[in-house]
Amino acid sequence: xxxxxxxxxxxxxxxxxxxxxxxxxxxxxxxxxxxxxxxxxxxxxxxxxxxxxxxxxxxxxxxxxxxxxxxxxxxxxxxxxxxxxxxxxxxxxxxxxxxxxxxxxxxxxxxxxxxxxxxxxxxxxxxxxxxxxxxxxxxxxxxxxxxxxxxxxxxxxxxxxxxxxxxxxxxxxxxxxxxxxxxxxxxxxxxxxxxxxxxxxxxxxxxxxxxxxxxxxxxxxxxxxxxxxxxxxxxxxxxxxxxxxxxxxxxxxxxxxxxxxxxxxxxxxxxxxxxxxxxxxxxxxxxxxxxxxxxxxxxxxxxxxxxxxxxxxxxxxxxxxxxxxxxxxxxxxxxxxxxxxxxxxxxxxxxxxxxxxxxxxxxxxxxxxxxxxxxxxxxxxxxxxxxxxxxxxxxxxxxxxxxxxxxxxxxxxxxxxxxxxxxxxxxxxxxxxxxxxxxxxxxxxxxxxxxxxxxxxxxxxxxxxxxxxxxxxx
Numbered sequence: 001x002x003x004x005x006x007x008x009x010x011x012x013x014x015x016x017x018x019x020x021x022x023x024x025x026x027x028x029x030x031x032x033x034x035x036x037x038x039x040x041x042x043x044x045x046x047x048x049x050x051x052x053x054x055x056x057x058x059x060x061x062x063x064x065x066x067x068x069x070x071x072x073x074x075x076x077x078x079x080x081x082x083x084x085x086x087x088x089x090x091x092x093x094x095x096x097x098x099x100x101x102x103x104x105x106x107x108x109x110x111x112x113x114x115x116x117x118x119x120x121x122x123x124x125x126x127x128x129x130x131x132x133x134x135x136x137x138x139x140x141x142x143x144x145x146x147x148x149x150x151x152x153x154x155x156x157x158x159x160x161x162x163x164x165x166x167x168x169x170x171x172x173x174x175x176x177x178x179x180x181x182x183x184x185x186x187x188x189x190x191x192x193x194x195x196x197x198x199x200x201x202x203x204x205x206x207x208x209x210x211x212x213x214x215x216x217x218x219x220x221x222x223x224x225x226x227x228x229x230x231x232x233x234x235x236x237x238x239x240x241x242x243x244x245x246x247x248x249x250x251x252x253x254x255x256x257x258x259x260x261x262x263x264x265x266x267x268x269x270x271x272x273x274x275x276x277x278x279x280x281x282x283x284x285x286x287x288x289x290x291x292x293x294x295x296x297x298x299x300x301x302x303x304x305x306x307x308x309x310x311x312x313x314x315x316x317x318x319x320x321x322x323x324x325x326x327x328x329x330x331x332x333x334x335x336x337x338x339x340x341x342x343x344x345x346x347x348x349x350x351x352x353x354x355x356x357x358x359x360x361x362x363x364x365x366x367x368x369x370x371x372x373x374x375x376x377x378x379x380x381x382x383x384x385x386x387x388x389x390x391x392x393x394x395x396x397x398x399x400x401x402x403x404x405x406x407x408x409x410x411x412x413x414x415x416x417x418x419x420x421x422x423x424x425x426x427x428x429x430x431x432x433x434x435x436x437x438x439x440x441x442x443x444x445x446x447x448x449x450x451x452x453x454x455x456x457x458x459x460x461x462x463x464x465x466x467x468x469x470x471x472x473x474x
Contacts, residue, residue, distance in 0.1 A: 014447060015254050015264035016040065017242045017279070020048020021433055022421035023270030024225070025079055025440025029456065030447060031232040032082070038264070039234055040256055042241035045218055046225060049272070049396065050433060052218035057387045058309055058343040061216035064393050065305045066331045066348050072200050072207035073434035074459040075441060083228045088220055089211040092318065099128040099171065099323040101376055107321075109205060114466025116145070116202040126172070128323065133168045140164055145198050145471045147190060152402045155193045156185040171323050179321070179328045181430050182301045182352035182397045192400035192430050198472060204462035212319065214334055245269075245281045252281075252417060266447045270421035270440065273298045274395060281415070291414055297407050298424055303396035304354035306369045309344045310383040314373060325372050328352055344386045349373070354392060362390035397431035398424045411443040417450065419443040 014030050016023045019041030027037045045051055052061040069076050069089065080086045095107040105126050109118040119141075123134055140162045147158075155177060159169055174185060180196045181188050201208045213220050229236060237256065244255040245267070252267035269276060276295040306327075313332075320330040329350040335343075349369050351357060357365060366388045373380045398404065408426045411419050421443040423435035438458055445455035464472050 013264065014038070014266050014268070015252060015262065016268045016270055016421075017245075017254065018048065018270035018421070019043070019046040019236075019238070020270060020272075020422070021050055021076075021079075021436035022423065022440040022443075023048070023268065024221070024229075025075075025437040026268050026270060026421050026444045027229060027234050027440075028079065028082055028232075029441055029444035031229070031234050033444075033448060033453070033456075035447075037234045038237065038262060039229070040237045040240050040242050040254065042239070044239045045222065046236075046238075047217050047221035048436075049393065050217050050221065050436075052216045053391075054218075055307070055387075055389055057389075058346070060343060060346065061218040062307050062389060062391075063217045063305070063348070064391055065303045065396065066329065066350050067213065067217060067433060069211040069433060070200060070207065071209045071211075072204070072462055073211075073432070074461060075437045076432075076434045077211070078459045079437045083225060085220065085224070088214050090214055090318070091209050091211050093209040095122075095210070095321055096317045096319065097126060097128070097175075097321045097323055098376055101378060103128065104317065104320075109208060111205060115205055115464070115468045116141070116471070117467065118205045119201060119208075129168065129171060133165065133172075136164060137168055137172055141197055141202065142471065144190075144194050145202055145468070147194055149191045149194060151190045153190045154186050154402060155188040155190055158190045158193075159185070175321055175323055175328060179350070179352050181400045182303050183399050183401075184353050187301075187353075188400050189402040189404065191402075191405070195428075195430060198468075199461065203464045203468045203472060205465060207462050210319070212331070242279060245279050247281050247284055247415070250416075264417075266417045266419070266450065268419045268421050268440075268443045268447070270443070272395065273398060273422060273424040274300070276420065281418075284415070291409065294407060295409055295420075295424070298404065299399040299401060300395040301353055301397050301399045302355045302358050302392055302394045304351040304358055304365065304390065304392040306349040306351070306366055307389040307391070308347045308349065308366075308370070308373070308385060309387040310347070310380070310385055311344045312379065312383050313345050314347065314377045314380040314383055322372070322376065325376075326351060326357065327369050327372050330373070347373075355394075358392045358394070365390050400430050411439060412446045419446050 013035045014037045016039045027039050031037050050067050052063045055062045097105040107122045109122045240256045242256045246253045251263040253263045255261045273295045277293045280292045318332050327349045331348045333346040410426045421439045423431045425439045427435045427438040429435035
């Protein structure tokens with residue numbers, strides 16, 4: 001949707017620059033409160049880093065990386081309910097670990113034991129680990145829950161201090177934490193690791209189940225979302241890159257496309273952290289410039305996804321945690337209506353923290369992954385690979401280093417009526433869809449408060465249950 005005039009005749013209340021999850025979440029909350037919102041996105045699709053591209057060979061939309069939600073993601077799950085997308089996910093209360101061919105271990109918690117003991121059956125089922133190793137992991141998890149959240153230490157050091165063996169690190173801590181935080185253990189802070197285990201698994205029996213989209217991300221955040229937004233008075237400007245932001249007459253003037261502009265009373269900048277300083281208002285003094293430049297100091301980590309189409313199923317499992325290999329997760333993706341008859345069966349392999357592997361050619365990465373699939377799944381040896389695609393996002397997420405929270409800015413900036421949103425802002429969460437939605441909700445709340453309204457707040461975390469009421473608070 002484009003503006004019919006070069007300059008808007010009247011200032012719309014809210015402008016949002018960036019159509020990723022953070023910007024969309026802010027637009028949803030503000031539009032539900034009766035504000036007129038304009039949302040600017042440089043690409044032709046919404047979703048930002050949670051996006052897709054069209055693969056001509058298979059006639060399918062393929063995601064840059066597989067995104068999942070969890071029971072603990074209370075704000076993202078609320079966001080999906082608000083826009084009517086909560087039925088677009090398949091929930092799974094079982095994780096399938098595989099280490100050797102045809103040896104699948106079911107990680108499934110008890111619905112009857114109190115937290116955190118509900119994880120005991122799940123951990124016990126990981127029999128590729130010895131009994132001693134499983135007990136050692138359980139004791140370390142309990143110590144992690146008691147650990148202060150502000151400790152400045154990397155997880156590799158912490159695990160070594162807690163006498164975790166190289167076997168338990170390689171076959172349990174690594175696949176769980178690296179896939180969740182997309183960093184190597186020597187670059188993951190203990191506080192972020194604690195977030196994964198305590199909030200994501202231990203505190204509540206409903207925290208750990210996965211919610212996997214039934215659609216590609218382009219479909220999930222495509223026409224249905226656009227219809228919802230336009231029905232709620234959100235003006236969408238797709239393929240409209242913002243080129244400059246200025247402060248004029250107590251309004252924020254956004255210049256976009258070639259010669260168009262609009263002005264707003266409030267402006268939310270919902271871009272990746274490395275783009276924020278590029279749009280610092282050009283006609284303001286440098287007094288607050290350091291606040292915005294500090295955002296670019298966040299370090300990033302890469303995620304690589306390998307998309308494979310084969311002529312027959314290679315596993316009946318919907319998803320697999322792959323232990324001790326280059327490949328970390330395998331997802332069986334649903335067939336899309338647009339898929340060609342020759343597209344076959346579609347799988348996606350995810351490799352998090354892939355900065356080193358990304359130095360290889362796409363062909364080399366595919367060959368490494370395909371070799372592992374053939375080793376782990378006998379059906380793959382009989383299958384013909386019809387097509388493959390390797391995608392790498394170099395700046396997929398910010399790195400969860402021990403000092404990262406000190407560098408993450410709040411949503412409210414020193415500039416009046418100017419706010420930030422993004423999973424990289426202060427949300428208390430790592431780089432996730434949950435963190436992105438939280439940031440959008442928080443930025444929207446600052447707008448509400450500036451307009452004399454009460455903030456709506458975040459959806460509460462799942463409450464600590466059972467023994468975790470005492471363990472997590474001790």
